Amino acid sequence: MQTNSTPPAGNATLISAGTVLKGDLSSSGDLRIDGTVIGNIKTAAKVIVGSSGVVEGDVSGGQADITGKVNGNIRATDLIQLRGECMVAGNLYAGKLQVEPSATFNGQCHMGANVVEMTSNEQPAQVISR
Numbered sequence: 001m002q003t004n005s006t007p008p009a010g011n012a013t014l015i016s017a018g019t020v021l022k023g024d025l026s027s028s029g030d031l032r033i034d035g036t037v038i039g040n041i042k043t044a045a046k047v048i049v050g051s052s053g054v055v056e057g058d059v060s061g062g063q064a065d066i067t068g069k070v071n072g073n074i075r076a077t078d079l080i081q082l083r084g085e086c087m088v089a090g091n092l093y094a095g096k097l098q099v100e101p102s103a104t105f106n107g108q109c110h111m112g113a114n115v116v117e118m119t120s121n122e123q124p125a126q127v128i129s130r
Helices: none
Strands: 012-015 020-022 025-027 030-033 036-038 041-043 046-049 054-056 059-066 069-071 074-082 087-089 092-099 104-106 109-111
Touching: 025 030, 030 041, 041 046
Parallel strands: 012 030, 020 036, 025 041, 030 046, 036 054, 041 059, 046 059, 054 069, 059 074, 069 087, 074 092, 087 104, 092 109
Antiparallel strands: none
16 A cells, blocks of 8 residues: 555546636646636646646646636746746745746746745735734
């Protein structure tokens, strides 16, 4: 019996085009969204939103590769890639960011290793001396 193990390479979950998933999605392996997810997505690995993919919720993972539409915040401990004709409406929290000229992004971008570790608050907490 395996517990808390990393899935084998090439092991990914696919939400195919024409599929609508309502609810939060959590995985330890890679996720590819070509359909519609209405809910939050969380994985320790890579999240790929294909050109026909739509996410109505927050996306959190090690990496995020967006070609479709995301209406929500995106957090990646490593790299967020906004590719092709993607449309993102939400804030980005990334270690690194790559944006292609044809991508559309409306929101704020927060970068750096310490930013990704913040809680889900939109603004960094201010330090108050006690």
